Amino acid sequence: MSAADMKAADPAAPAPRRTEATGPRPPRGTARKARSVRARRAGELLPYLLIGPTIVAIAAVFLWPLAKTVIMSFQDVGRKELWTGEPAPWVGFEQFTDIFADAAFWDSVVLTVVFMAACVIATLALGLAVALMMQRMSAWVRLLVTAALIAAWSIPLMVAASIFRWFSDSDYGVWNMVLSKYLGLDFQGHNWFLDHRQGFVVIGAVVVWGAVPFVAITLYAALTQVPRELEEAAAIDGVGAFGNFRFVVWPVIKPVFQMVATLSVIWDFNVLGQVWLMRGTKPEPEYEVLGLYAFNKAFESNSFSQGAAISLITVLLLSGVAVYYLRQLLKIGEVE
Known part of the structure; x- marks a missing residue:
């Protein structure tokens, strides 16, 4: 009788052991x-x-x-090489030495750093002030302010530049009208761009206008993470508003503040479109920031390699800021 027949005849019988013929059980x-x-x-x-x-x-x-x-x-790329695709001759560090020997380059660097610092300080101050005010608003007012900030942030650069050119127009500008009619100052027909310092105030207003919404909304999000219990305990202990901000609020929002400050430095250092549009695509030499200097070298002087070299120098100048920004992101991730 086979094993199958035995199993069928007696279900309670134990199963036969696996033999070498059937193979070992895995x-x-x-x-x-x-x-x-x-x-x-x-x-x-x-x-x-x-x-x-x-x-x-x-x-x-x-x-x-x-x-x-x-x-x-590291090449000498001209119109011929750019249009025909022919290999450009290698010149090594010649482009860099020519740039560093140009006094206009260093003037552009200094102008860019000063303009960037002024825009960053104004952006952070206004953004923090708006964020603190949003924290004390009612829900529906805060919703309206947030919508207005997002609307201002979404305005294209060309539209924003056109609006501010109208504000600062010498004949029909709003600023001249307000200063002359309501403040009694003699600004009738005043041209804001004759003096490049006043002109940069107008251009800086365009830059700050576009940057404040991002900073304000980001810092308000950080302010919502401040524990209310700590603020209430500080108030009970008699800590004033400034002390409350310094010892309770600031330690919480500091990482986010450093992050938006670093981003503002990177963005404002690369400002080009605002200057270009506010001066009607023909900026005077006094308005030649580093981005405009690179543009003029590449397309006005047809020295594409020098424009590339200036861009590379800009990347190297901002690399330290970028590394700091990444470190702040990693720190925020570790805290979370």
Whole structure:
């Protein structure tokens, strides 16, 4: 009688032992371990597959142009090489030595740093003030202010520049009318751009106008993380408004404040469009910030390699700020 017949005849009989002919029984859990290993490997590979398209897009949009800029800065690329695609001659560090020997370059650097510092200070001060006011508003008023800030932030640069050119117009400008009619000052027909210092005040207003909404909303989000219990305890202990901000609020919002300050430095250092549009695409030499200096070298003087070299110098100047910004992001992530 076969084993199957015996099992059918007596269901309670024990199953026959596996013999060499039928083969050894695989260890228990081997298949389960194999599936677990495959699942773990697939899980480890999945994040890289998900971010793969993003890495490719970043490389195409940022890394490749940066590599081309570095290559062009060590060449002498003219219109012929740009249009025909012929290889440009290598000149080594000649472009950099010519730039560093140009006094106009250093004037542009100093002008850019001063203008950037003034815009960053004004942006952070106004943004923090708006954020603190939003914290004390009622819900519906805060909603209206937030909507207004987002609307101002979403205005295209060309539209914002046109609005401020109308504000500062010498004949029909709002500023001249208000200063002359309501404050009794002699600003009738005043041209704000004859003096480049006054002109930069107008251009700086455009820059600050576009930057304050982001700073204000970001800092208000940080202010909502301040524990109310600490503020109430400080008030009970007799701490004033300034002491409350210094010892309770500031330690909480400091990382976020440093982050938006670093971003403001990077953005305002690269200002070009505001100057270009406010001066009607023909800025005078007194308004030549570093971005405009690079533009003029590349397209006005047809020295594309010098424009690339100036851009590379700008990247190197801002690399330290970028590293600081990344460190702040990592610190915020560790705190969270």
